[in-house]
Amino acid sequence: MTLLPPMLKGWTITLQLFFMTLVIALPLGVLAGIARISRFKPLAWFMEFYVWLLRGTPLLLQLLFIYFGMMAVGLRMERFSAALLAFVLNYTAYLAEIFRSGIQSIDQGQYEAADVLGLNYRQTMSKIILPQVFKRVLPPIGNEVINLVKDSALIYILAISELLRVAESAVMRDGTFIPFIVAAVFYLVMTAVVQQFFKWVEFRFSYYR
Amino acid sequence: MMYMLQALDIHKHFNHLEVLKGVSLQVAKGEVISIIGPSGSGKSTFLRCLNRLETIDRGFIEIEGEVMAENDAHGRARYRDEKDIARLRRKMGMVFQNFNLFPHKSVIQNLTLAPALVQQAEQPAAEAYARELLEKVGLSHKAERYPFELSGGQQQRVAIARALAMNPDILCFDEPTSALDPELTGEVLRVIRDLALEHRTMIVVTHEIGFAREVSDRVIFMDDGLIVEQGSPEAVLGNPQQERTRSFLSSVLSAW
Numbered sequence: 001m002t003l004l005p006p007m008l009k010g011w012t013i014t015l016q017l018f019f020m021t022l023v024i025a026l027p028l029g030v031l032a033g034i035a036r037i038s039r040f041k042p043l044a045w046f047m048e049f050y051v052w053l054l055r056g057t058p059l060l061l062q063l064l065f066i067y068f069g070m071m072a073v074g075l076r077m078e079r080f081s082a083a084l085l086a087f088v089l090n091y092t093a094y095l096a097e098i099f100r101s102g103i104q105s106i107d108q109g110q111y112e113a114a115d116v117l118g119l120n121y122r123q124t125m126s127k128i129i130l131p132q133v134f135k136r137v138l139p140p141i142g143n144e145v146i147n148l149v150k151d152s153a154l155i156y157i158l159a160i161s162e163l164l165r166v167a168e169s170a171v172m173r174d175g176t177f178i179p180f181i182v183a184a185v186f187y188l189v190m191t192a193v194v195q196q197f198f199k200w201v202e203f204r205f206s207y208y209r
Numbered sequence: 210m211m212y213m214l215q216a217l218d219i220h221k222h223f224n225h226l227e228v229l230k231g232v233s234l235q236v237a238k239g240e241v242i243s244i245i246g247p248s249g250s251g252k253s254t255f256l257r258c259l260n261r262l263e264t265i266d267r268g269f270i271e272i273e274g275e276v277m278a279e280n281d282a283h284g285r286a287r288y289r290d291e292k293d294i295a296r297l298r299r300k301m302g303m304v305f306q307n308f309n310l311f312p313h314k315s316v317i318q319n320l321t322l323a324p325a326l327v328q329q330a331e332q333p334a335a336e337a338y339a340r341e342l343l344e345k346v347g348l349s350h351k352a353e354r355y356p357f358e359l360s361g362g363q364q365q366r367v368a369i370a371r372a373l374a375m376n377p378d379i380l381c382f383d384e385p386t387s388a389l390d391p392e393l394t395g396e397v398l399r400v401i402r403d404l405a406l407e408h409r410t411m412i413v414v415t416h417e418i419g420f421a422r423e424v425s426d427r428v429i430f431m432d433d434g435l436i437v438e439q440g441s442p443e444a445v446l447g448n449p450q451q452e453r454t455r456s457f458l459s460s461v462l463s464a465w
Contacts, residue, residue: 109305109309110309110311112305113310116260116302117323117327117375118295119327123326123327128311132312135313207355208357209355
């Protein structure tokens, strides 16, 4: 079996992109979601434009645009860094929309109760609103995370040797279909882990309604 | 004499609707005031204006001798800086119609959160005081429960204890029993009555005429953004002078 070692190597690239995107885009998504409904209108408008732009174009186009765009303006960016940048920008937009709707779904009475008890805006958000938002947005966030597992294959276009690209070159080289099946199993295992993880987190949050 | 709270000539509109058309109220220390009136009369809005849950368009508000809002030269209400307002608002507690407990916090955490965050109370002290207050509202055995595990009446009693945990000088109730099933209103009204017996300063917006008669020092009847009539419960509820008060009371009481 000469197939597994290169595929495992490709898989680690996929995992790197996955985790780094999540670690950066999740907190950015929270901030962007709050900014999206800011009372400071220019900020809210900018975020609305940002979300429209990043959700309104294919991620594949964004990948190419950032990589070749950077080159065009004379900034040499490593391919993986360009891919990560595109993913973070794209996922922040989607996550921002999820957090925005989550924040807006919290009853106005929660703000008023915090307000009359003397909590300031920061305390209200961090202690009262966001903890409830996190519980509510878990299902849509789970969807996005599963999408991220599969979207990671798109960086293939920048000739980065992630899982799918490794599989494809093996198919071409060996004339067998099996590497695609192996790749599919890898993706299925990853999404299964994500799914179980979210099931567990949702259970952990089920102590209140 | 210094009033606990003075609100003079309060005006408030939402869009094109004038909700308060010049309402004034002076509350003495230890006084228990009930505000009654048909829905849409502006009574809840007026209560919410007192602690700036709603901002007023025009008028004067003073809490314990300190001005919170007053008219500028153009007759528009101007509020003091946020910092002073925050200090003044802390003198007032508020109990909402829908309880508004924090669902992700246990009962005891609902009570200790604000004292710890806002008054920098030590956790053990805040918790001991919280348990004392739960005892008072008859819920010490529910301290570790979450709001969803409690009945509406129990939740509202927790909300009252949560307001008390901040040691407010004035307690405001915004229709505290309106969201409750009839069989649960009694337990909440009993807690409020006990507070009245302690001579706490309280303003209660309510639909419970019998309760208003029993606990209030003064009953205010509001209609269409104005105070129509006020006085002792015997006077306003027993012998109303205004036609509008009479027709309101007969419509509410005939429902029984």
